[in-house]
Amino acid sequence: MTFSQSDLDHIIQLAHLDVSAALKEKFLPQIQSILTHMESINQFDLTHVSPAATAFSVDMALRDDVVVPQSDLRLVENAPAWADHSFVVPRIL
Amino acid sequence: MTVFEVVIGIEVHAQLKTNTKLFCGCSTQFGDRPNTNVCPVCLGMPGALPVLNRRAVEYAIMAGLALDCDVRHTSVFSRKNYFYPDLPKGYQISQYDQPICLGGHLDIRVDGVKKRIGITRIHMEEDAGKLIHQGSDTIAGATHSHVDLNRACTPLIEIVSEPDIRTAQEARLYVEALRQRLVYLGICDGNMDEGSLRADINVSLRPVGTEPFGTRTETKNVNSFRSIERAIHSEIARQTQLLTAGERIVQQTRQYDEATQTTRVLRDKEESHDYRYFPEPDLYPLVLTTQWIDTIRAMLPELPEAKARRYRDAGLSEFEIDVVLTEPETSQYLDQCIAAGAVPKDAAKWVVGDLNSVLKETKQSFKESKITPAGLVQLLGLIQSGKLSGKMAKEVLEKCVQTGQLPDAVVAASGATQISDTGELVAVVDRILDANLDVVEKVKSGKTNSADFLMGQVMKETQGRAKPDLVRRLILECIARR
Amino acid sequence: MTTWRSSAVELGKAFRNRSVKVADVVAGLWAHHDQVEPQVKSYLTTFQSESLAQAQALDIQFDRGDALSLLAGIPIAIKDNIHVSGVPTTCASQILKGFIPSFNATVTDRLQAQQVIVTGKTNLDEFAMGSSTENSSFHTSLNPWDTSRVPGGSSGGSAAAVAAGQVVVSLGSDTGGSIRQPAAFCGVVGMKPTYGRVSRYGLVAFASSLDQIGPFSRTVEDAALVLEAISGVDTHDATSSPRRSESYYSNLKPTVAGLKIGVPKELFGSEIEPGVKAQVVAALDLLKANGATWEEIAMPSLKEAVTTYYIIAPAEASANLSRFDGVRYGYRDSEADNLRDMFRRSRGGGFGPEVKRRIIIGTYVLSSGYYDAYYTKAQKLRSLIVRDFAQAFEKYDVIMTPTTPSVAFKLGEHESNPLAMYLADIATIPVNMAGLPAISVPCGLDQGLPVGLQIIGPAFGDQQILNVAAGFQELSQFPTRFQSPVMRSAQ
Secondary structure, three states, rough: OOOOHHHHHHHHHHOOOOOHHHHHHHHHHHHHHHHHHHHHHHHHOOOOOOOOOOOOOOOOOEOOOOOOOOOOHHHHHHHEEEEOOOEEEEEEE | OOEEEEEEEEEEEEEEEEOEEOOOOOOOOOOOOOOOOOOOOOOOOOOOOOOOEEHHHHHHHHHHHHHOOEEEEEEEOOOOOOOOOOOOOEEEEEOOOOOOOEEEEEEEEEEEEEEEEEEEEEEEEEEEOOEEEEEEOOOOOOOOOEOOOOOOOOOEEEEEEOOOOOOOHHHHHHHHHHHHHHHHHOOOOOOOOOOOOEEEEEEEEEOOOOOOOOOOEEEEEEEEHHHHHHHHHHHHHHHHHHHHOOOOOOEEEEEOOOOOOOEEEEHHHHOOOOOOOEEEOOOEEEOOHHHHHHHHHHHHHOOHHHHHHHHHHHOOOOHHHHHHHHHHHHHHHHHHHHHHOOOOOHHHHHHHHHHHHHHHHHOOOOOOOOOOHHHHHHHHHHOOOOOOOOOHHHHHHHHHHHHOHHHHHHHHHOOOOOEEHHHHHHHHHHHHHHHHHHHHHHHHHHOOOOOHHHHHHHHHHOOOOOHHHHHHHHHHHHHHHO | OOOOOHHHHHHHHHHOOOOHHHHHHHHHHHHHHHHHHHHHEEEEEEOOOHHHHHHHHHHHHHHHOOOOOOOOOOEEEEOOOOOOOOOOOOOOHHHOOOOOOOOHHHHHHHHHHHHEEEEEOOOOHHHHOOOOOOOOOOOOEEEEOOEOOOOEEEEEEEHHHHHHHOEEHHOOOOOOOOOOHHHHHHOOOEEOOOOOOEEEEEEOOOOOOOOEEEEEEOOOOHHHHHHHHHHHOOOOOOOOOOOOOOOOOOOOOOOOOOEEEEEEHHHOOOOOOOOHHHHHHHEEEEEEHHOEEEEEOOOHHHHHHHHHEEEEEHHHHHHHHHOOOOHHHHHHOOOOEEEHHHHHHHHHOOOOOHHHHHHHHHHHHOOOOOOHHHHHHHHHHHHHHHHHHHHHHHHOEEEEEEEOOOOOOOOOOOOOOHHHHOOOOOOOOHHHOOOOOEEEEHHHHHEOEEEEEEEEEOOOHHHHHHHHHHHHHHOOOOOHHHHOOOHHHHO
């Protein structure tokens, strides 16, 4: 599998990133080499191995359906733009 | 000209009626000031982690059991990745390839004929927040938007049907039946105006008699029964026109516009997201023991279908059954009357008829009705024993609903009970016959209709308190004796 | 004499018998800090005046004879990706500019309940992505043993602060070695507990299935004391283990005799520099001379653990970092006039190059068409790693490896070759993949720089590896033998 310039551009778009031309030029061979290295994974026969999302599984604790009151959340201090008790974002279209 | 068959599948999003959100302890209250029912978790603050709401899980299990699904012992939450301002974490936590329920069904009645609609799956997910566009009513004209995260992380179940639906009417009946069932379970308030229940509708057409499905479109977030029918009609018409003209259907997501009663394109498939689903590492797989599922099964309330069967056996008409089952509290009221000793059919007549309309006039629900089921049973007893005529009973009922008094008390206060004492009535009847000998002759000569006049006179004399069937019997008996 | 150089355990005793005042220790610490911080640059934020005020208040409590915890008055530094309510958490990133958390991490809550003195927030690689702190968007911390070298990473600031004597103990986070590797580079003790042993609530996530918070200290006892305070189930973290936490400090029992040690040959060959290997062999032989046995074992899957890690960690990170979108907190490019631009430019301007590179890799391996080739395979390999460890622990009590293949490298040495930098984590990464507990202790010097011995235990064998580490400490006396020049130089 080769990772092309257009793959890089597509992924940057998908991840909503902005990457300078110079950095892209640096990234492309680096990521290609990392991905090539990753192919060494294929030396293992994994046909009958089941995937593990976590190291081990634990009986997950669930939460009671009880309202927990909140203290000051610093919404206003942290928000880049705030009006009418809402976060403000620029036009969507 | 090719005749097409319509194929419809529906995805219903139902908001679960929990106190708190799916992954945090914030209230799910609707209509509060923006960004007040929020916390680090549902705001997507760095460092915050989701913890699953047990009751939401129980509600999802209930939905699965009530729709005859296979409730899975292991299900998995995944991350569905996309960027939008109403999605605080940049991903939605949703079950994906291992949902909590698989394979069920729901029966609907189409023009009296039963039809079974398959359920593919039910999965749990969190809702997104709300955007309020500024400077215009539409997203297109807006200069900026406000983000309210009160709704973010509210628990939803998505119920996906098989493509078994063939008409707009069936679609509507399916969603109605589904809503009724969820409301009966007490797991969803079914309020479509507030978005507690929303439908995504997949429509495709194929030439009659062919196997493969045509290209489908998905119309998002339709939120009333009427809109469901209209959106489907409009989409069928649009697709038929295109196919008839030899054009192709483009797979796309569409939006229904109530103003024009048409659907318009939201995005094409090419623009559809690459959601990069992967298992949510902040949560372990959800494991349900057989014991837990069985406990919930044992606690399931009686469902509309079983209730209908019971009412039908008790002699209620289909119309009465429909009315009684519309809202759970109506059938609950009826069941309480039955439990208190009422004959189901008699009680149903009042619940569906006079009580229903009197409550509507006084803007009371069955739940808050000032005449309790016990009160109605008392009223039925007064009719049964002949103390009240139907007409009188209705007046008593009105008084009860207005004042909250019991029927016995209302009757005692007015002193007005029905005369059902034969001796007392015979005297009145004889007096009336004596005064109307000409009419008596007519009756004797076979014109039995003329007895109605005599009856009217008796009723007038007794101010309507006489028991009508008794009066008719006495008139005929007295005439026969003369 | 007990001073700011002392261990937490010693200080706790001295505070109690009133031979030393908390305020004097804290003042002494800051005086030393002012001298060495320009050379080491461990911190991003310090709380000097607050800590002095807190120390004085604690002295009053100690004078009164209040029953205080063993950690009361102990100065502790916290990695700046762990929340302390009301003070900035930066993750050493520009994208968190101006962000102040409204809540404590669970570990912070637990430490504050024990009345520790939080001295400040320490430097790290941006979002804990790196092995040197060179990816911090503020500055690079330096190794107290040789300031031309890196302290390791990503918890480099926390390791350097302890090694330089700027603080008694500190907290770091470890996703692929981010506690153990800098501990090895700086010659201190660093422990990654079993996954789920310590709550992750309030730790800004890098890779959720691998992240774990743990302590840095100069002695094994101190590591046990801090772990005891921060561990245990947390209702805010569904992945925290419901298993009862142990009294790691009071149960500490130095253990060497009879110990069966396995050493994976995949991490003991040519990939390890000879000088490092020599020190580790010496340490193993010291243990052997005192009644333990060790032998090399085969664990084939470990060779590919790094590959697995560099698929799984970026994949999880790509999603974990999506919340930094300029909407609710942090940096927003205010020039952008539409939403898409705002997302792109805020994230483009806020994230540094290494973070971007990992987001790109993570997004790619999850994207349509590549998921099975990369992500599913990596998860399968993860199963093999878990299995290999489980089999090894049927035969051995602990597994030991060099913590790192080399000693601390020079600043900028791996700048142009990220892959080489990634390979520096070969010995630590498998442990995260399997969720196991591991501790790095100093075991010798190579070219005058510390070498770390990594002791790995079975799941929830946290007490066991602390006991073995304590046994090794007793034999090697490393806390007194290996003190950084920066710490030694102090008056």
